[in-house]
Amino acid sequence: MxxxxxxxxxxxxxxxxxxSQQTNCQQAILHVLNGSTAQDFCIAYNHSWTPLPQTLDAAEEYSLVNMTSTTLCNQSGVRPEVVKDKAMVVMRGDCPFSQKAQVAQSLGASVLLIASLETLVTPSADNYSGVQIPLALMRYGDFVEAQQVFGEEMQVRLYAPRVGxxxxxxxxxxxxxxxxxxxxxxxxxxxxxxxxxxxxxxxxxxxxxxxxxxxxxxxxxxxxxxxxxxxxxxxxxxFYNYLVYIIIAMFCFASATALFQCLNAVLEKLRCPSGSFTIRNTDLSARCLILAAVCISVSVVWAVYRNExxxxxxxxxxxxxxxxxxxxxxxxxxxxxxxxxxxxxxxxxxxxxxxxxxxxxxxxxxxxxxxxxxxxxxxxxxxGNMVAIPAEPQxxxxxxxxxxxxxxxxxxxxxxxxxxxxxxxxxxxxxxxxxxxxxxxxxxxxxxxxxxxxxxxxxxxxxxxxxxxxxxxxxxxxxxxxxxxxxxxxxxxxxxxxxxxxxxxxxxxxxxxxxxxxxxxxxxxxxxxxx
Structure with missing residues (x-):
């Protein structure tokens, strides 16, 4: 049973x-490179007002400027010549995404990336009129990792692969x-x-x-x-948190049993020798013992790595x-x-x-x-079309x-x-x-x-x-x-x-x-x- x-x-x-329709996908890729070294990171964006190319080859390349010292709610402390025609990364918080985008655009930036310590969500607000530059959220931990790998001289491309x-x-x-x-x-x-x-x-x-x-x-x-x-x-x-482990244990037993029953039936059909022997008046089959060990091992491997x-x-x-x-x-x-x-x-x-x-x-x-x-x-x-991506590995x-x-x-x-x-x-x-x-x-x-x-x-x-x-x-x-x-x-x-x-x-x-x-x-x- x-x-x-x-x-x-x-x-x-x-x-x-x-x-998901291709138009509903709110996740994209940030391709970071420096010379021959490159790495991809996850970003969240809003396709309805910041459309991105569907392929890496079609994506335009920008130099990335580190402005994580500011939340970019206004232009103070940022010189336009530093970010002009470049991608800039700022910190999340203090003001709406739309306000950050408008400030970045007025400074001449071509792309705005917002580094987040919180869950990445689809950028959404009521007032995006006049905003022409792409905006996306990225994990702050990913930006720190990119700095360690590529240093300050980073080039970036943003693209959203087609999802059929x-x-x-x-x-x-x-x-x-x-x-x-x-x-x-x-x-x-x-x-x-x-x-x-x-x-x-x-x-x-x-x-x-x-x-x-x-x-x-x-x-x-x-x-x-x-x-x-x-x-x-x-x-x-x-009572999910308590019963789930009981069900997992039952599945391990049931799946190992099922695997044994099915494979043993195939071996019987193929007339494979059982290799019978007796220990203390108990008849045993070498084939069944080996098969049982294999089935149990497979089930245990699944149990150990079930979350991979x-x-x-x-x-x-x-x-x-x-x-x-x-x-x-x-x-x-x-x-x-x-x-x-x-x-x-x-x-x-x-x-x-x-x-x-x-x-x-x-x-x-x-x-x-x-x-x-x-x-x-x-x-x-x-x-609706919103997505939420954990800011840190969960x-x-x-x-x-x-x-x-x-x-x-x-x-x-x-x-x-x-x-x-x-x-x-x-x-x-x-x-x-x-x-x-x-x-x-x-x-x-x-x-x-x-x-x-x-x-x-x-x-x-x-x-x-x-x-x-x-x-x-x-x-x-x-x-x-x-x-x-x-x-x-x-x-x-x-x-x-x-x-x-x-x-x-x-x-x-x-x-x-x-x-x-x-x-x-x-x-x-x-x-x-x-x-």
Missing amino acids: HRVLVVWITVNVSQMLPF RIDPSLVILLLISIITVALGGYWSRACERDGLSSSGGCGSAGYKADSGDLFLASPLKVVIFVALMCGMIILMYY DRWIWILQDILGFFFCLNFIKTVSLSNFKICVILLSLLLLYDVFFVFITPFFTKSGVSVMVQVALGPNASNEKTQ APTEKIPIVMRVPRFSAWALNLCQVQFSILGYGDIIVPGLLVAYCSKFDVWMNSKKIYFFSSCLAYLLGMIATFVAMVLSDTGQPALLYLVPFTVITSAAVAGCRGEMRQFWTGTFYEVLDSSREPLLSDARTARTD
């Missing part, structure tokens, strides 16, 4: 997929999700087929399917299951892939009725905790986002490992400011994946040549594409289950209806017999193994 509870705490967090609305990271997330769902369905099919073959059919009284370790076979169990999820996410919202955003996302996605894959194979839904009830309740759960809860939270951030991103989620919420905040993360490649240069990710919740893979797994097993029961499996996988793919399209068009995150559930459920029902198998598809076969005195819906002859 450990690996079950981890993912169901927050079923879907795909609504945080960060899409459609990022290549979406393709990677799409591939990860569809491959995981397809493999999960295929694995469930293989287990079901092997189980039926060894038992002599689904009507065999002694048969117990090994395609899943946890069965959801009644509506009451599903309702209780979803209710527990609601309670858990609420507890996480109020630059590269740990690769390992988290690998563990997440096997986690979701093993979950789809482990949990079995007994019939289409249970699938509809579960997916419908989770859709309502998703929409409620994403769209409704912001009206009740103090920060205006949904409970789903708060739990997924941690206590600082409210700080990451943008106000201690990493713990986050629940329940998402696939891929860096936004179109914003790669802006990772100097903060690493930007496209993310997809594990629930957006697992929840529809359970339906795909049921469809795959139903193919085995009905000898239907994988028609249900392929159609449900195609429906999932189209649902994911619809989710991404909606995000791009609205420029805001969307709960993926809002699209995935209708696509997969309606498609599966349509296939069953067209084939005249809705009654069997709705009520299932063997699993319902476990809880009732009814005869199996299908005869043994129709459950013969098919390839």
Whole structure:
């Protein structure tokens, strides 16, 4: 049950997929150079009144004048000939940004940089009329570092790399999700087929399917299951700082277990020798021991370096892939009725905790986002086109490992400011994946040549594409289950209806017999193994 509870705490967090139009990007790059030495730093600017070139080659080069001894609220102490046609850096404070910009422009400066000891925010004010020079905020610590590296003779260029609305990271997330769902369905099919073959059919009284370790076979169990999820996410919202470490520990255990189960199944399929031996009347397998050590080591490495955003996302996605894959194979839904009830309740759960809860939270951030991103989620919420960048490196905040993360490649240069990710919740893979797994097993029961499996996988793919399209068009995150559930459920029902198998598809076969005195819906002859 450990690996079950981890993912169901927050079923879907795909609504945080960060899409930004190029016009909404308020972060830029300060390229500092002196001779052959160069270094880039993060700056915050306002594109609406200080447009910057999109490439370094197109950016004009200026000499930088150190005026951090003044806040530049007036011209006193600054000689125009010193800053004329140059970039100048002053300190933040004492007066509005617009006033500093007007003073710098009257002195003949070409660029104004404001060194800040506080959080960098998008420069904004009401009175920017007449201001023609670029203005941007930079970290004071970055300026000190630049002085130490380049001395006082610095040249600077300012540019804002283009950030597209459609990022290549979406393709990677799409591939990860569809491959995981397809493999999960295929694995469930293989287990079901092997189980039926060894038992002599689904009507065999002694048969117990090994395609899943946890069965959801009644509506009451599903309702209780979803209710527990609601309670858990609420507890996480109020006691995040305490429970996050428990969830991280559970994920380490669950992901290591899933990695072992998946790799061991592959090795079994390849007929790799187990290297069995006995110690004190206990049978052991050298292959399993080595594999377990490797899986535990991978999980421990992730736990140790989980806050290294630059590269740990690769390992988290690998563990997440096997986690979701093993979950789809482990949990079995007994019939289409249970699938509809579960997916419908989770859709309502998703929409409620994403769209409704912001009206009740103090920060205006949904409970789903708060739990997924941690206590600082409210700080990451943008106000219109505004951004906020910490003035100093911040201690990493713990986050629940329940998402696939891929860096936004179109914003790669802006990772100097903060690493930007496209993310997809594990629930957006697992929840529809359970339906795909049921469809795959139903193919085995009905000898239907994988028609249900392929159609449900195609429906999932189209649902994911619809989710991404909606995000791009609205420029805001969307709960993926809002699209995935209708696509997969309606498609599966349509296939069953067209084939005249809705009654069997709705009520299932063997699993319902476990809880009732009814005869199996299908005869043994129709459950013969098919390839």
